[in-house]
Amino acid sequence: MNHLDERYEIRHFAPALDGDGADAATAGWLASVQLAFHEKRFATPARESAATRRIIDDRRELTGVYERAAADRPVQDVALGADHPVGTFTSFTKTLDVGGGVLLDAHLISDVTVRPSHRRRGILRAMMVDNLGRAAEAGLAIAALTASEATIYRRFGFGAATHVRSVRVQSDHPAHLLSVPAGNVELADPSRLGESARRVFETFHASTPGSIDRHAREWGRLLTGKSDETEPQPDARSEAEPDPGLRAAIHTSPGGEVDGYVTYVVEERGDVSSLTVVDLVAVTPDAYLGLWELLLSIDLVTEVVWRTAPLDDPLHHALADSRRRRVTEENDLVWLRILDPVVALEARPYSVEDTLTLEVTDSLHLADGVLRVETRAGSATVTRQPEGTPADLEMDVAVLGSLYLGGTDPVTLGAAGLVHERTDRALLRLRALFAQDRQVYGITRF
Numbered sequence: 147m148n149h150l151d152e153r154y155e156i157r158h159f160a161p162a163l164d165g166d167g168a169d170a171a172t173a174g175w176l177a178s179v180q181l182a183f184h185e186k187r188f189a190t191p192a193r194e195s196a197a198t199r200r201i202i203d204d205r206r207e208l209t210g211v212y213e214r215a216a217a218d219r220p221v222q223d224v225a226l227g228a229d230h231p232v233g234t235f236t237s238f239t240k241t242l243d244v245g246g247g248v249l250l251d252a253h254l255i256s257d258v259t260v261r262p263s264h265r266r267r268g269i270l271r272a273m274m275v276d277n278l279g280r281a282a283e284a285g286l287a288i289a290a291l292t293a294s295e296a297t298i299y300r301r302f303g304f305g306a307a308t309h310v311r312s313v314r315v316q317s318d319h320p321a322h323l324l325s326v327p328a329g330n331v332e333l334a335d336p337s338r339l340g341e342s343a344r345r346v347f348e349t350f351h352a353s354t355p356g357s358i359d360r361h362a363r364e365w366g367r368l369l370t371g372k373s374d375e376t377e378p379q380p381d382a383r384s385e386a387e388p389d390p391g392l393r394a395a396i397h398t399s400p401g402g403e404v405d406g407y408v409t410y411v412v413e414e415r416g417d418v419s420s421l422t423v424v425d426l427v428a429v430t431p432d433a434y435l436g437l438w439e440l441l442l443s444i445d446l447v448t449e450v451v452w453r454t455a456p457l458d459d460p461l462h463h464a465l466a467d468s469r470r471r472r473v474t475e476e477n478d479l480v481w482l483r484i485l486d487p488v489v490a491l492e493a494r495p496y497s498v499e500d501t502l503t504l505e506v507t508d509s510l511h512l513a514d515g516v517l518r519v520e521t522r523a524g525s526a527t528v529t530r531q532p533e534g535t536p537a538d539l540e541m542d543v544a545v546l547g548s549l550y551l552g553g554t555d556p557v558t559l560g561a562a563g564l565v566h567e568r569t570d571r572a573l574l575r576l577r578a579l580f581a582q583d584r585q586v587y588g589i590t591r592f
C-alpha cells in the first residue's frame with residue numbers, strides 16, 4: 147500500500163516559532179518525535195524554541211500524518227491532541243561529498259516515526275513514497291538517511307554506503323606512536339571553538355568522499371556536548387554554554403593553521419575512567435595522529451572511546467602496541483538512495499577509463515533502466531539504453547546506493563549474490579571504475 151486510506155491526512159509544513167516556543171503544529175510534531183524515540187519532553191519553552199530554531203535554520207520540511215476525526219471514533223479527553231501527528235518525517239538538503247571535492251545536493255531524511263498504536267498499517271511506506279517522489283520531481287539525484295535499524299530501508303531502495311567503527315583504546319599507561327606527527331597540539335576553550343571547528347569541518351567535508359555537511363542540530367550537540375534532554379540551565383547565557391565537563395584541544399600545522407580539533411568528556415565508571423570523544427575532525431594525517439597522541443597521554447584516564455572511527459584507521463598502524471586499540475562495533479552510517487542515476491553517476495569522479503552497462507531495478511520505478519557508463523578524462527557520460535539492451539552487471543537500486551561512492555566492493559556484493567555479473571570480469575572492472583582516491587568516510591549523523 148503506497149497511499150494512506152481516508153482515515154489519515156498527510157500534511158507538509160515549515161517549522162515556525164510562536165511567542166516563547168514553537169507554533170502549535172511544530173510543537174505537536176516535535177512531541178510526537180520525542181515520544182517515538184523515548185526522549186524526554188522539552189524542560190522549558192526556551193528549549194523548545196531553540197530546537198525549533200535549529201530545524202528552521204536547516205530549512206527542514208516537516209511531514210505529519212494526522213488521524214481524521216470520525217463519528218465512530220470519539221476522541222477521549224486524555225488522548226494526545228489533534229496537533230500530535232501519528233506519523234512524522236522530515237527532509238532537508240545538505241551536500242554529500244561524492245569524491246574529488248564534488249559536493250552534490252542530497253535529500254536528507256530524518257525523524258521518521260510512527261506512533262506505536264498505529265504501526266504496520268503502511269504509514270511509513272506512504273510518507274516515504276510521497277517524499278521520495280517529490281524529491282525526484284524537485285530534481286534531487288540522491289536521498290540519504292542514517293538508520294535506526296538495518297532492516298527497514300532497503301525495501302525503499304536505500305543501501306548502506308558508509309560505515310564507521312567504535313573503538314576503545316587502552317590508555318592507563320602512556321602510548322607510544324611509531325611516527326612523530328608534525329605540528330602542535332594545545333588545549334582549547336570549548337566555548338570559543340565554534341569558528342575554528344566549522345572551518346576545519348568544511349575542509350574535511352570537501353576532501354572526504356562520503357561526508358555529509360553538518361546540520362544545525364548536530365553542530366549544537368557537538369559544540370556544547372549537550373542534547374535537548376540535558377538538565378536545563380538557570381539562565382539563557384549558561385544554557386548556550388558548553389557542558390561544564392566538555393574539554394577541547396586543537397592541532398596546528400607547522401605553518402600555524404588549525405587543521406584538527408577534538409572535544410571530549412571524562413567520566414568515572416566504577417574502576418574505569420573513560421574519556422569519550424564527542425567530536426574529532428582532522429584534515430591531515432599529522433593532525434589526526436597528533437590529537438590521538440594527546441588523548442592517549444592524558445593522566446587519570448584508563449581508556450579512550452570513540453564511536454566514529456574510520457574503517458581503515460591509521461592509528462591502528464601508528465600505535466607501537468596495536469592491540470591497545472580494540473574495535474568494539476562496526477556500523478553502517480549513511481544509506482544512499484539513488485533517485486536519478488544519470489545525474490548521480492555523472493557527478494562523481496573516475497580515475498579509470500572504461501565503459502560498462504548496468505541494469506538497475508527499482509520497485510518504486512524512480513531509477514530503473516539500463517545505463518551505459520562511459521568514463522573518459524576523469525568524468526562519466528551516462529546514457530539510458532533501450533529496455534532489453536544486454537548489461538554487463540545487474541543490480542537493485544539499493545545495491546547501486548551501496549556501491550555508488552566506492553566504499554563497498556562490488557566483488558564482495560557479487561559474492562553476496564547482490565550484483566549479477568553477465569560478462570567476464572565485469573565486477574573487477576566496476577571495482578576499478580568506482581574506486582576513490584581517498585577512503586570513503588563520514589562523521590555526520592542526522
Ligand SMILES: CC(=O)SCCNC(=O)CCNC(=O)[C@H](O)C(C)(C)COP(=O)(O)OP(=O)(O)OC[C@H]1O[C@@H](n2cnc3c(N)ncnc32)[C@H](O)[C@@H]1OP(=O)(O)O
Pocket residue numbers: 147182183255256257258259260261264265266267268269270271272291292293294295297298301
Ligand atoms: C531515518 C530515521 O529516522 S531512522 C528512525 C526510524 N524510526 C524508529 O526507529 C522509531 C520507532 N519505529 C517506528 O516509529 C516505526 O516502527 C517505523 C517508522 C520504523 C515503521 O513505521 P510503520 O508505519 O509501522 O511502517 P509500515 O507499516 O509503513 O511498513 C513499511 C514496511 O516496512 C516494514 N517495517 C516496518 N518497520 C520495520 C522494522 N522495524 N523492521 C523491519 N521492517 C519494518 C514493514 O514490514 C513494511 O514492509 P512492506 O511494505 O515491504 O510490507
